[in-house]
Amino acid sequence: MDELPGISVGTPLGGRYRIVEQLGSGAMANVYRATDESLGRDVAVKVIIKSAVAGAPQDDDAEVKVLARLNHHSLVTLLDAGVDRTEPGRPRIYLVMELVEGPDLKHRLQDGPLPPRHTAQIGYDLADALSYIHENGVVHRDVKPGNILVFDYNHDAARMRAKLTDFGIALMSDGPQYDTGGVLGTAAYLSPEQAKSEPAGPPSDVYSLGLVLIECLTGEPVFRGDPLQSALARLIDDPAIPNDLDPEWQQLLVAMTARNPQERPSTYEVAQALGDLAVNRRGKHKVDAAIIPPNEFARMEAVHRYRILDTPADGAFDRITALTARVFEVPIAIVSVVDHDRIWFKSHHGLEASEIGRDAGLCASAILQEDLWVVENAPEDPRALANPLVAGEFGLRFYAGAPLTTRDGYNLGTLCILDFKPRVLTPEEAATLRDLAAVVVNDLEIRLESRNVDSS
Incomplete structure (x- = not known):
């Protein structure tokens, strides 16, 4: 053995x-x-x-x-x-x-730096997680590439995901600060206050995350040398921010790595900024700001709360989309969830594609509405002319989407129907589509309540 x-x-x-x-x-x-x-x-x-x-x-x-x-x-x-x-x-x-099938970020960076878009994506995940633990009175104190797992569920190079692990030296921020007689954490990623053996609060995690993001963008650790040399370096010098980064990146990283903890943004603010960078840097173009809700950060928190964004297809909504297609006599019915930069089709009756870019999606416009969003004749509707499903070979002519609205008012995505011929949605049909969308949301609410009961 x-x-x-x-x-x-x-x-x-x-x-x-x-x-x-x-x-x-x-x-x-x-x-x-x-x-x-x-x-x-x-x-x-x-x-x-x-x-x-x-x-x-x-x-x-x-x-x-x-x-x-x-x-x-x-x-x-x-x-x-x-x-x-x-x-x-x-x-x-x-x-x-849980076993996360993917390398840690330390090993991933051995292959070279990450594009700014991927860095923003995993940075958003990490900042969102840190914001959550800080709200629960916990400081991680060892944010580094070796404690970050990177992966994607759908083998889609457009979206990288990250999970934070290893809470071995985490500290309850509202608990007693003990004197370690030394420094806890990894030297290359310590905050200045950690390097001075001072109490480390949430801003310490912000600083360490800033160093991680710079390393993602450059492929090299910011502070090198032996542990003592590396730990002392940040008391003398600020991290070097690459000059070729966009101004938004430079401003964010400078703020995150300020030597004074009080000058750093909160993890909530960092997550908002990185969420914006992830949305606005898809390839070389931006997602149209007109399809971004004003409450986008809070909406995405709601999406993650229901755990439907990064999960494999489980068939849970296939009967609903099949029923919807039969009731409306349409070839395609979809349950969609709108991510920062993609629209995921959690159930897609009559359609092979499982996702499309957010800036091309009718569903991205539908979640901005308080009620149904209907395009009765797409080639003649200026709202839909640029959509590739309309302008391309697919030949979409009709779209109706009912937003999947949570109890606290956030639109996760849509239940939508598509047709290859123009049509008019009657008031009775509109009411039916709303009711079917409510069934989808009700199922999600039941799942959430069940998980909360199991974890209590």
Whole structure:
């Protein structure tokens, strides 16, 4: 049997999680791929190394307590935790987390820098996650490429995703600040206040994220050298911001890496700025500002709340779209969700495509409405003439979309019907389309409530 540092291949932790291979190791823990034999799925298992950091609180389940209270789409999800006592006198504290199939950002950057658009996308995910944990009284304190997992669900190079992991030295920001007698964190990504062994609050995570974003854009760490040299460098010099970046990028990165914590933007403000950069930098052109709702940041938070943006097709809405197509006698019916830069078709009866660009989408215009958005004869309607489904070979002539409006008033996307011939939507048909859209939203609300009950 092959041996892994500390744990053998095939070892069943907690009588349930059988070790397959080691994925990574560090001063505080080793991480393994394991098979959950109860549910037949692969998971990531993090085995804690005791007394890893001198001066830190010796609370073995500190990370469990942090992760257990957090639930966000851009944080690695905690599934289980326990202590394996198979070997007498050698208990193993372990965390079971979702297995994210993708490299960490450190390994990804070995292939070179990321385009500004992809940097903005993963930066938005991370800032959104940090904003969430800060609101819940938690400071990560070790934001670095090695603690960021990057991936995409749909093998679509247009959108990169990121999840933040490793809360091993996270601190409750409203809890006591303890004296470590040293510096916690990774030297190349410390904030100035961390480098001076001062208390680290939410602005510290903003600074570290700023260093990560600069590294994404350049492919090189901002502060090099041995740990002491690297840690002290930021007390003397501000990070070098590439001159060829757009002014919006330069202004944001300068603000995020200000030496004075009080001069840095909040993670909420950073997420808003990066969301704008992600939307406005698709290739070499911008998404038409006319199709961006004024509450776009809050709307996207609502989209993520329902966990439907980055999930594989599960067939949940296929019956609704099939029924909709039959009721209206149209060839195509779609349940769409509008992302920052894409429109995802979560169910697309009669259509092969699973997504289109947001600036080309009728659904992007439909979510701006409080009621139905109807195009009765697309080639004669100036609102639709530039749409490729109208102007191209597809030959779209009719579109009607009912916004999927949540209980708190955010439009996630649409339930829409399409036809290849012009038609008029009667008041009775309009009422039916509204009702079917309400069924979709009701299903999402039930799923959300069920998850909230399961996590409570």
